[in-house]
Amino acid sequence: MTDLNKKKKFPKIYFGWWTVIAGGIASMWSAGYYHYGFSALLKPIQSSLNLSRAAVSVPSAIGRLEGGIEAPISGLITDKFGPRTIATIGALFFGLSLMLMYFVNSQWSYYLVWGVLLGTAYNLTSTIPVNAAITNWFVRLRGRALGTKIALAALSGVITIRIITWLINAYDWRVACVVGGLVMVCIPLPLLWIFLRRYRPEYYGLLPDGAKAEIKAQKEPASDTEQSIDRGVRYASTFQEVEYTLRQALKTSSFWLLVLSHAGHNLAVPVMNVHAIPLLTDKGLDTVSAAGMMAIMVGASIPFRFMGGILADRVSKGRLRMLLAGAYMLQAISFGVFIGYDTVTSLYYWFALYGIGMGTAFAINPLLRARYFGRKAFGSIHGASQAIMAPFGIIAPIYAGWIHDTYGSYMLAVKVGAIMLAVSVVLTLLIFPPKPPARVTHIRQIV
Numbered sequence: 001m002t003d004l005n006k007k008k009k010f011p012k013i014y015f016g017w018w019t020v021i022a023g024g025i026a027s028m029w030s031a032g033y034y035h036y037g038f039s040a041l042l043k044p045i046q047s048s049l050n051l052s053r054a055a056v057s058v059p060s061a062i063g064r065l066e067g068g069i070e071a072p073i074s075g076l077i078t079d080k081f082g083p084r085t086i087a088t089i090g091a092l093f094f095g096l097s098l099m100l101m102y103f104v105n106s107q108w109s110y111y112l113v114w115g116v117l118l119g120t121a122y123n124l125t126s127t128i129p130v131n132a133a134i135t136n137w138f139v140r141l142r143g144r145a146l147g148t149k150i151a152l153a154a155l156s157g158v159i160t161i162r163i164i165t166w167l168i169n170a171y172d173w174r175v176a177c178v179v180g181g182l183v184m185v186c187i188p189l190p191l192l193w194i195f196l197r198r199y200r201p202e203y204y205g206l207l208p209d210g211a212k213a214e215i216k217a218q219k220e221p222a223s224d225t226e227q228s229i230d231r232g233v234r235y236a237s238t239f240q241e242v243e244y245t246l247r248q249a250l251k252t253s254s255f256w257l258l259v260l261s262h263a264g265h266n267l268a269v270p271v272m273n274v275h276a277i278p279l280l281t282d283k284g285l286d287t288v289s290a291a292g293m294m295a296i297m298v299g300a301s302i303p304f305r306f307m308g309g310i311l312a313d314r315v316s317k318g319r320l321r322m323l324l325a326g327a328y329m330l331q332a333i334s335f336g337v338f339i340g341y342d343t344v345t346s347l348y349y350w351f352a353l354y355g356i357g358m359g360t361a362f363a364i365n366p367l368l369r370a371r372y373f374g375r376k377a378f379g380s381i382h383g384a385s386q387a388i389m390a391p392f393g394i395i396a397p398i399y400a401g402w403i404h405d406t407y408g409s410y411m412l413a414v415k416v417g418a419i420m421l422a423v424s425v426v427l428t429l430l431i432f433p434p435k436p437p438a439r440v441t442h443i444r445q446i447v
Helices: 003-009 015-049 053-081 083-103 107-125 128-137 142-157 160-170 173-186 188-195 225-237 246-250 253-266 269-273 276-282 287-314 317-341 344-373 378-407 411-429
Strands: none
Touching: 015 053, 015 083, 015 107, 015 128, 015 142, 015 160, 015 173, 015 188, 015 276, 015 287, 053 083, 053 107, 053 128, 053 378, 083 107, 083 128, 083 173, 083 188, 107 128, 128 142, 128 344, 128 378, 142 160, 142 287, 142 344, 160 173, 160 287, 173 188, 246 378, 253 317, 253 344, 253 378, 253 411, 276 287, 287 317, 287 344, 317 344, 317 411, 344 378, 378 411
8 A cells, every 4th residue: 555545544633623622521521520510519518518509609609700800811821822831730720629629628618629729720721721722723614623622521411420420429529529630630631731732823834724734733833933824814814804902802892792692691501500400409300310411401412512613614704693692592492491381391391402502502602702803812802701701600600599598499590591591692693793903913912
């Protein structure tokens, strides 16, 4: 067999896809504990520390507060120095913080470890750095790349949460946390260090999407960097992508409408992520069955996370907002189904429909931001968005827990969530693509 035939049989994989896989695995494990796993851990921790439902929800709010404070900083650092260092530090921090949960025996230590330490680590590991790395390496195929990463992350609600519930039932919640920390340090952390690059592909003689492969991505940056950068800018412009600085993005109405629509959506999310398993067990389901219901929700979202990305690649920039609005509308309808019937059967429809809408929204949200504002300041723009949305994320989980403590039911929280999702639908339809900035600056000018 000739070398040419060998090359045809074993085509070279574009390095960006390894970034997608590494980021997806890291997100799967970290989100499995910090988001879906927290719902499984909530009642055991509440019982162990003798806390109210509102009090045990506070660390989720602390994490969102910290995310809002640190997001602009981590976004700026990611854009200036690359995603690899900040993501691997976050992964190490995440693993150690989970292991520290073994020693938590009071309310203040619980707030410190899960709320402050783990919240900080999660925000550094799975959101801005990984999404920025993928956004840098893809333009035409960005939707399917982000969709693939998000689909892999969704396995946290199918695989990771079942591991967590099994560990809780077989041992206890402390052992479940220690195991999670050890796995994070031994598997996702090395993958992030190896497969996240500091720079965008042009610095290595490549173009986004693997359009050109002159120099291996693992090598040092190419010597003709400026020429490569110019080729990358021209390549991205063929897909109507213009690069904004953070300051330029903040001056557009599109940025603020995107933030507000996402904030309204985030007011509904804690009902499903933080309080879902307590809600289900209050309805009479056992813990394993409740975890299975969560698996239905996340399982339903997985194909739509991937398909949403593929569909978004085929839709013009001006119509992306319609896809996102449709995803939010499906989530609002799912809430309405449960409100209208409030039966065990309606729970299945609620979780399945919500999962489909959630998966589609997860795929389109970062893609819309990247398509509207470009690559160079993606981390900074994402970080600024998270900072502005932080108050909504802080209020939501505590408010849902307070409603349960006050009324003995989550139903009012469900109704508020449905209203907020409906508001998000309207706001999203108003997010038109921004006009190109008056002056397009060099890619190193981020702010």
